[in-house]
Amino acid sequence: MQTRSPAGRAGRPRSAAADAAILAATREALVELGWSKLTLGDVATRAGVAKTTLYRRWAGKNELVVDAVAELFDELELPDRGSLAADIEGVVLQFAAILALPEAKSGLMAVVAEATRDEALRERIRASVVDRQKRLVLEGRARAQARGELPPEPDPRSAARTVDLIFDMVAGAVVHRTLVSAEPADEEWVRGFTRVLLQGLGT
Amino acid sequence: MQTRSPAGRAGRPRSAAADAAILAATREALVELGWSKLTLGDVATRAGVAKTTLYRRWAGKNELVVDAVAELFDELELPDRGSLAADIEGVVLQFAAILALPEAKSGLMAVVAEATRDEALRERIRASVVDRQKRLVLEGRARAQARGELPPEPDPRSAARTVDLIFDMVAGAVVHRTLVSAEPADEEWVRGFTRVLLQGLGT
Amino acid sequence: MQTRSPAGRAGRPRSAAADAAILAATREALVELGWSKLTLGDVATRAGVAKTTLYRRWAGKNELVVDAVAELFDELELPDRGSLAADIEGVVLQFAAILALPEAKSGLMAVVAEATRDEALRERIRASVVDRQKRLVLEGRARAQARGELPPEPDPRSAARTVDLIFDMVAGAVVHRTLVSAEPADEEWVRGFTRVLLQGLGT
Amino acid sequence: MQTRSPAGRAGRPRSAAADAAILAATREALVELGWSKLTLGDVATRAGVAKTTLYRRWAGKNELVVDAVAELFDELELPDRGSLAADIEGVVLQFAAILALPEAKSGLMAVVAEATRDEALRERIRASVVDRQKRLVLEGRARAQARGELPPEPDPRSAARTVDLIFDMVAGAVVHRTLVSAEPADEEWVRGFTRVLLQGLGT
DNA sequence: CACTAAGCGAGACGGTACGTCTAGTCTTGGC
DNA sequence: GCCAAGACTAGACGTACCGTCTCGCTTAGTG
Structure with a gap:
């Protein structure tokens, strides 16, 4: 995530604790304030760190929040429930649960919005969030x-195309349900969605 | 001490032209600057209007952008191409085309992100964008x-539930494809998606 | 100051009343808010008059306040207490009492300050306030x-020069005592001041 | 995480040059624009300084102008011309010369006017201007x-009372002559004034 | 084992936008 | 034609953050 001193460089090494404290403070601030009212000065204060330290490690709000949110999705796991349908339902429910967290909601959509005009940020999101979770489909x-x-x-x-399509359909539907329609993606909804998806894929 | 206004009739009426100019200027600024660098002062200048006029009509950036973007979706129409599959493909392609516009991309996701912490804004989005387009599904x-x-x-x-599910799946998939995966929702993709959707719905 | 309503036509009953109401409202606002926080919109509201009406009669805040304050000084009278010293003490005490009013304090110095850069305003002050009270010295x-x-x-x-000098000394000393030194110009102080003044003038 | 600051030592120190630049810019703006058209944003620009820097050091326009004007009076000196009358004439002429400066005229009366409703400002004026010059009388x-x-x-x-009275009479008369009567306090006038004052004081 | 280069907390700095306020003008409709 | 109501343009207000820049200090590794 950060440069570990490119070799035996001189000088004081960066504090590892600071990184974790900053990311945790970022999520905390996202919960309390949401994206638009989150300020880097406030994050620094919460983390007990100077603003300079924060800027030394991240280019700005966008990059910081991507990293803070990405960690949330790393706990996703494909459960083994005995059937494809049950496995999908399980992972979709987990995904919905994470998206229901205020720190994920607030942050994720905002950085996606920013990414529409920032290729590098889009790439960072893809690398940190999207591609890392595509493993679940595979x-x-x-x-x-x-x-x-x-x-x-x-x-x-065509196999790769199908993976992408499935990913867009699953993630898109859950996100839209949760954030735009603002209805919970609960067990009943997930069951209905999974049925349509699997039947559509011809199983 | 003259007329007491019979019912909010007194005084100079609001300029109708200003509203249109402001919304157009907002879209123009979204194209050039994107959401995060769009400022209301700049929009006012572009519209040839004072900042106060803008604030008299909209509470803030969020509400303004919702209205500016909502107008874009009003041109959606359900084409009559002879079959359900062809009709869906047509309307999804239109939807994808609008979402490909920079003014839609930049603005829509941002207000959705803001809406995660603002019930009134969520309601405004639902009323101005979502519910108005649900007619297409019906x-x-x-x-x-x-x-x-x-x-x-x-x-x-259950019919209403199905409409909602379809809307979440269609809108969600197209949005995710376009904004997160950052791949074009072109004819080929739309054909594949429509096939899965219709087959999933059991037709 | 304004036109009287021509008796034959459908009426303008408010012209004369408005002037008085506006000047009274101005003094009231001076008391409550002071010069710098006094706004013409507020004065108009207090007077039950539209801003347009106010601007039709006065060019701006400065002119309005000069007129509002000038009225206060018109009640000054030279009392006949039997001796020059006693007469002077009497009129100086009256002057001090007016200057102790918040509406006079706040307004007078402010318009004098403005007048340093506005010849017309200076002339208006001289005509409305200074020259009108110089009669007392005469x-x-x-x-x-x-x-x-x-x-x-x-x-x-040289008689005219002496009148001017006396006026500057009296008005200046009372104003300075009241506003800058912020001590009351009470009977004791006035007695001391008058003694020095008269002795200085060689009586 | 690091050093506990020993006692208000940490952080970048305030630029000493900024203070001087701001006060000079304030006087410059007073000359060009006068009190009422002077804006803090403009002063900041003239001083080559950000608005925040200005607000970090002064609470507002009033306090800033008091400090800017106070510096003007610091150059007053009691000349030794051999006799009390000549000394007084000398210092009064100096005082009149400063009051004739547009930056003093515009600013001084305005802050005095503001001070009528602001005890803290009155105290600041007394400390920065009045008491510092009372030394001349002593x-x-x-x-x-x-x-x-x-x-x-x-x-x-009674000695202290006399000092106050003299100060009110001298400062008041010169100010009134200069700003209200708008006549120059030239040598002739000063001679006449000084004669009356000294004779009044019984010398 | 002293040097020294990078890291650190603190906070001032030049900027930019905010959302509000007031000035002074203009445009309605009612009397 | 004059009025009250209130929308209009223009621009300053004082605040909040941004991202950068000193400061004086701390902390490892290396020389």
Whole structure:
């Protein structure tokens, strides 16, 4: 995440504790204030750190929040519930639970909005959040194929396209349900959604 | 001491032209600057209007941008292409085209992000954007039922649930594809998505 | 100051009343808010008059306040207490009492300050306030000469110079005592001041 | 995380140059614009300083102008011209010369006007301007006593009262002559005034 | 084991935008 | 035609953050 001194460079090393304190303070501030009222000065104060220290490590609010939010999604896991449908339902519910957290809601959409005009930020989001969770789709398909619920993919190109489509559909639907429609993505809704998705994919 | 206004009639009326100029200037500024660098002072200047005039009509940046962006979606129409699949593909492509506009991209996600902490704003978005476009789903279903592609809905409650689910899935997938995955929602993608959706819905 | 309503036509009943109401409202606002926080909009509201009406009659805050304050000084009178010293003490005490009013304090010095850069305003102050009260000095001298306390003035030019000097010394000392030193110009102080003044003038 | 600051030592120190630049810019702006059109933003720009820097050091326009004007009076000196009358004439002429400066005229009366409603400001004026110049009266009396022109003061209480009275009379008369009557306090006038004053004081 | 380069907390700095306020003008409709 | 009501342009207000820049100090590694 940060440069570990590129070799045996001289000088005082950066405090590792500071990084963690800053990211935690960022999430705390997101909960209390939301994206637009979050200020880096306030984050620094909460973390017990000077503003300079914060700017030495992150270029700005956007990058900081991406990192703070990305950590939240790392705890997602594909549960083994015995069937593809049940596995999907499980992971979608986990995803919905994270999105229901105020620190995720407030921060995620805001950085996505910023990313519409900032290629580097878009890349950072993709690397820190999107691609890291696409593994779940891949694992799910592999497990379903092992179970015989899905046939092996003959064409790797179209296989990748399908992964992207599924990811857009799952993440998009949950996000839209949660943030725009502002209705909970609860078990009943997830069941209905999963049914449509799997039937649509031809299983 | 003259007339006591019979019912809010007295005084110079608000300029109707100003409203249109302000919303147009807002979209122009969104294109050039994006959400985060858009300032109300700049919008006022572009619109040839004083800042006070702007604040007299809108409470802040959020409300202004919701109105400015909402107008973009009013041009959506359900085309009659002869089949349900073709109709959906048509309207989804229109939706994707609007979302590809920088003024929509920049503004929409940002206000959604703000809305996570602002119930009134969420309601405004729902009223100005979401509910106004839900008509497309309803029209599409009615037309498909007239054509005999879909059976009439027996239970109105579950019918409403299905409309909501479809809306979340369509809007969510297109938004996620466009803004998060940052890939174009082109004809090929729309065809694939529509196939999965319709097959999932059991038609 | 304003036109009287021509009797035959459908009426303008408020013209004359408005002037008085506005000047009274101005003094009231001076008391409550002081010069710097007094606004013409507020004065208009207090007077039950539209801002337009106010601007039709006065060019701005300065002119309005000069007129409002000038009225206060019109009640000054030279009392006949039997001796020059007693007459002076009496009128100086009256002057001090007016200057102790918040509406006079706040307004007078402020317009004098403005007048340092505005010849027309300076002239208006001179006409409305200074010259109108210089009569007191003239009357006092005439009365003292009638009493034989002062010799008749041989040279009218030097007589005018003396009047001006006395006026500057009296008004200046009372104003400075009241506003800058912020001590009351009470009977004891006035007695001391008058003694020095008269002795200085060689009586 | 690091050093506990020993006692208000930490942080970047305030720029000493900024203070001088701001006060000079204030006087410059007073000359060009006068009190009422002077804006703190403009002063900051002239001083090559950010508005925040200005507000960090002064509470507002009033306090700033008091300090800016007070410096003007610091150059007053009691000249030694050999006699009490000549000394007084000398210092009054100096005082009149300063009051003739547009930056003094514009600013001084305005802050005095403001001070009528602001005890703290009145105190600041007294401390920065009035009391600092009262020394001139004290020095003048001491010198005159040394010369034998004045008897030693037996009662310190009445001595203080006399100093205050003299100060009010001198400052008041010059200010009134200069700002209200708007006539120059030239040598001739000063000579006449001084004669009356000294004769009044019984010398 | 002293040097020294980078890190650190604190807080002042030049900027920019905020949302509010007031000035002075203009535009309605009612009397 | 004059009035009250109130919208209009213009621009200053004082505040809040931004991201940068001193300060005086701390802290490892290396020389």
